[in-house]
Amino acid sequence: xxxxxxxxxxxxxxxxxxxxxxxxxxxxxxxxxxxxxxxxxxxxxxxxxxxxxxxxxxxxxxxxxxxxxxxxxxxxxxxxxxxxxxxxxxxxxxxxxxxxxxxxxxxxxxxxxxxxxxxxxxxxxxxxxxxxxxxxxxxxxxxxxxxxxxxxxxxxxxxxxxxxxxxxxxxxxxxxxxxxxxxxxxxxxxxxxxxxxxxxxxxxxxxxxxxxxxxxxxxxxxxxxx
Numbered sequence: 001x002x003x004x005x006x007x008x009x010x011x012x013x014x015x016x017x018x019x020x021x022x023x024x025x026x027x028x029x030x031x032x033x034x035x036x037x038x039x040x041x042x043x044x045x046x047x048x049x050x051x052x053x054x055x056x057x058x059x060x061x062x063x064x065x066x067x068x069x070x071x072x073x074x075x076x077x078x079x080x081x082x083x084x085x086x087x088x089x090x091x092x093x094x095x096x097x098x099x100x101x102x103x104x105x106x107x108x109x110x111x112x113x114x115x116x117x118x119x120x121x122x123x124x125x126x127x128x129x130x131x132x133x134x135x136x137x138x139x140x141x142x143x144x145x146x147x148x149x150x151x152x153x154x155x156x157x158x159x160x161x162x163x164x165x166x167x168x169x170x171x172x173x174x175x176x177x178x179x180x181x182x183x184x185x186x187x188x189x190x191x192x193x194x195x196x197x198x199x200x201x202x203x204x205x206x207x208x209x210x211x212x213x214x215x216x217x218x219x220x221x222x223x224x225x226x
Contacts, residue, residue, distance in 0.1 A: 015080060015089050016073040027092045037067040037074065039224070042097075042104050048226050049219065052199040057206040060188070060216050061106050064224035065097045068195060074223045078194055082130045090133030093222055097134075098141025101220070110218065111187040113139035113146050116194075116205055117176070119156040134222060135192040142190075150184055151205060152177050176205055181212045188216040196224045 011020045014029040016036075021029055028036075041047035042063035049062030066074045081089040101107040115135040123129060132148065139146035155175045191205055196219075206217050 015086065015092065016076050027088070032073055035073060037069060037072070039064050039067055042101055042107065042220075045106070049196065049221070049224055052196060052224075052226070053203065053206075053219075056199070057203050057210075058217070059206070059219055060109075061218040062220070063097075063101070064196060064221045065093060066223040068223040068225040078130075078222060082126075082194070085127070087128055087130075087133050090130060091137055094134040094137025095141065097220065097222075098138040101138065102141050102143075107142060107190070107218070109188050109216075110142055110144055110190045112144060112184060113142070113190045113192060114151055114184075114209075115148055115192050116201060117148065117151055117153045119153040121156045131192055131194050134194070138190070138192060138220065144190075147183065150178060150180050151209060152179060175201075176208045178208050178211050184209070184215055185213040186215065187212075188218065191217055191219045193219075193221045194223070196221045196226075 012026075013020055014025075014027075014032055016028055016032040019029055021027075039047070041049055042061070045061060047062065049064050050059060053059045053062065068074050068078075077089055077093070080086045113135050115129060115131040118126070118129045129148070135148075136146045153175055154177045189209060191202060191209070193202055196202060202219055202221075206219075209215065209217060
């Protein structure tokens with residue numbers, strides 16, 4: 001009864017289109033869910049995510065849940081997650097991707113999930129790392145550790161929303177550092193981010209993570225802009 005009253009005055013809406021959800025719908029309405037550009041990359045090793053890093057850094061496996069399209073549903077989801085405080089989107093997407101990854105043999109090799117970090121100043125301003133819940137729920141689905149105190153961002157950069165691709169390539173050097181290297185030694189790491197465009201941010205993270213002894217790295221993200 002109480003829940004019905006709450007729903008009447010504060011109805012739950014779709015994370016993507018903001019229409020009121022029906023009683024049988026949760027998080028995302030049926031129409032949006034059917035129209036989200038799902039990639040299924042994790043079911044195919046040779047995919048666009050893996051190709052981003054060819055001849056740059058070694059990546060064991062790579063996947064993205066969605067294809068990113070300007071002014072599309074995925075852009076709206078990520079925008080709401082990053083700038084509207086809707087952290088539950090990360091939970092929803094992490095459960096979705098994690099639920100699929102646990103069915104793929106290659107991802108059973110993962111030992112640790114690590115999110116791409118925010119600089120402490122940006123973390124304080126936003127109040128959360130938009131990738132954290134996504135990464136945590138992937139880790140939970142895979143039944144592995146989630147670690148966010150090894151890879152750190154040491155240079156605070158402005159929002160990259162309006163930067164050109166070239167600018168991204170030149171702005172990711174010396175942004176990250178590694179501490180407690182022994183924590184990840186001899187492990188297979190799944191590095192997680194929200195969006196891959198050029199792959200420069202993840203490449204910078206991978207180069208730093210490779211300072212640890214005898215590790216393997218795979219990558220996963222919410223979406224890829226390619």
